[in-house]
Amino acid sequence: MGYASKSPWVIHYDGSSCNGCDIEVLATLCPGFDGERFGVVNTGNPKHADIFLVTGSVNEQNIAVVKEIYDQMVEPKVVVACGICACTGGVFHDCYNVIGGVDKAIPVDVYAPGCAVRPESLIDAIVEGVKVLDEKAAALKAAKKGGR
Amino acid sequence: MGFRQDFEPLALSELHGFAESRRAEGWRYVQTLAVLTEEGVDLVYSFMKDGHLANSVVSIGRDAVVPSISDLFLAAFVFENEIHDLFGVTVEGIAIDFEGSFYQLANEAPMTILSPEQAAAREKARKVAAAKAAKAAKEAGGASDAPAAEGGLEAKLAAMDPEKAAKVRAAMEAKAKKEAAAKDAELEERLKAMDPEKAAKVRAAMEAKAKRAVSAEEGGE
């Protein structure tokens, strides 16, 4: 475990979802499944967050917002697509206003399918994300050393 | 308190006055929606009082201008902005007017875009319904069984899953080809047995008939 992943702070954004996955994200952090025992804290500030939990199939109006939050986050950062809508568009993939998944707006590191995504899946996805976070942090550190 | 619902037509010119009278009599405004039809757009305005849900259907063309009722019922502004953005209906005088940016969409008036597959499916359903009606009329008049049977088969195919229907059609065509080939073979046998001059005349007549059939098909397309 690297220093960045001992207590990964998450920021959650609903990218045109039906709210099913959003309430499961919140349920993961509540006493039923207790994500907070892993040090996962839900913050509203992109600058404080390590992991970006996005739900929803992203519509035209939302692309700019999702990109903005992603750009505001500080490296190293990980994006987890929660729910099948965020992975591929889900049942709405052929709707006229839907671009079909978060990876068409920002790069995604971990995909957590499900409709709605189960809290167990989400905890698993966050742990996977933490591994990726460690790799990215190590790469950053190596790049800094190499630069000198 | 019981619940009942009904649908009544309403003319566009009477819309605003009608809404005023509803408000004066204490009806509660429920919603406004738009439906795409062949001729244009149908707007359904709903009001409720004491368990009676009264829906009023206003049929308009695509270019009609609809007066807003948000001066009487402020809650209507949401629906009027929506029907403007999704159906392209012009509504005049909305209290809070987003002027087209209520929803920021990829295409303009997306609910009016009917995909070709959908249009074809609806055409087919209309033909099936017309065929059924014709069949019922014929049976009442006492016609023969053969065209009725075909109409019934068409109806069955139309109601089937398209893939399955395509397979059935292909099977039917193959069967028809086989039958036609068998018929040709039989005719050839008969021609060989016939007088050669007569056989040549028969063949010429058959070719002419075939040519006419092809040109008729092409002309029909």
Add this chain to the structure above:
Amino acid sequence: MGKATVIPFGPQHPVLPEPLHLDLVVEDETVVDCMPQIGFVHRGLEKLVETRDYNQFIYIAERICGICAMGHSLGYAETVEELMGVEVPKRAEYLRVIWHELSRIHSHLLWLGLAADAFGFESMFMHCWRLRERILDIFEKTTGGRVILSVVKVGGVARDIDAGQMSEILATLEGIKSDYGALMRTLLTDSSIKNRTVGVGAIGYDDAVALSMVGPFARASAVNYDVRSFGRGAYGDLADFQPILDNQGDCYARVKVRCLEVLQSIDIIAELAAKMPAGDIAVPVKGSPADGAQASNVLEQPRGECYYYARGNGTKHLDRMRMRTPTSQNLAGMATALKGCDLADVNMIILTIDPCISCTER
């Protein structure tokens, strides 16, 4: 007179579960005007009736909103049944209402938690959601899903609840009552909560009627309207049903109405479970809606009255399906309540209309 500043609120905000954008025009700390901007969740799913037939569309209808999922599938099924003249067996009606009332309990508990989070009481949020998990366990045991249930179909329901499961459900609900009582006492009598909610965002009866408000939002302003009092379906077999009303019209009243509705729903479920008739849980539905046939339907969802409209065109695909959700009706009320409030109260007022933006925008 202070200088006016425009503060953008949302679409990403820790207190908002859904994207909603408001431009708040603020003078000192008072909100003078507010311009809402929605459209971040518009997926255009009403157009999917063209590619999914009327049986498949129920899965889309459920996913309009994950919180009111059961309600939307129920309203859609009832509308199509009205369109095609299908009569649902009595046992199916009872099962539908039991799941719908459980859905109301889960939705109100969810909302109470979010409302507490909105004024900073995070541990209350955790307690409400902890209780809510027990309802989600019931859903999972009886239908297989926690959030999206997929148990209603056109013609009835897809699964049955046997006697053993029913007694478990009733035992769970009884067990919730004591913990829930403690939460309710805190929410309604604690002085710091009262400071944040009493007198905030008040809407009077006349304004509520003029703005055509629906749901607990309107019942807190003494508007006596609840679709369940029409007595359709299993609601008609209840001994007595009275909508819960309050006449203060402020945030405190809205919290109180929703708290009491949870207890009312628990009583409804207990009463219907005792009276449950035996029989089929579904009837087979054949054919398609007639060309040009229309039907409308209303349903009391946790957020208010939801209106459904369906039109057939002779094929297995509906011509048009439309859901008008309670939050779209209440947007005018929200805009009015926000004018003149303090900046710190904006969160609370937005949350007390129980906004479900994904329902509004479909």
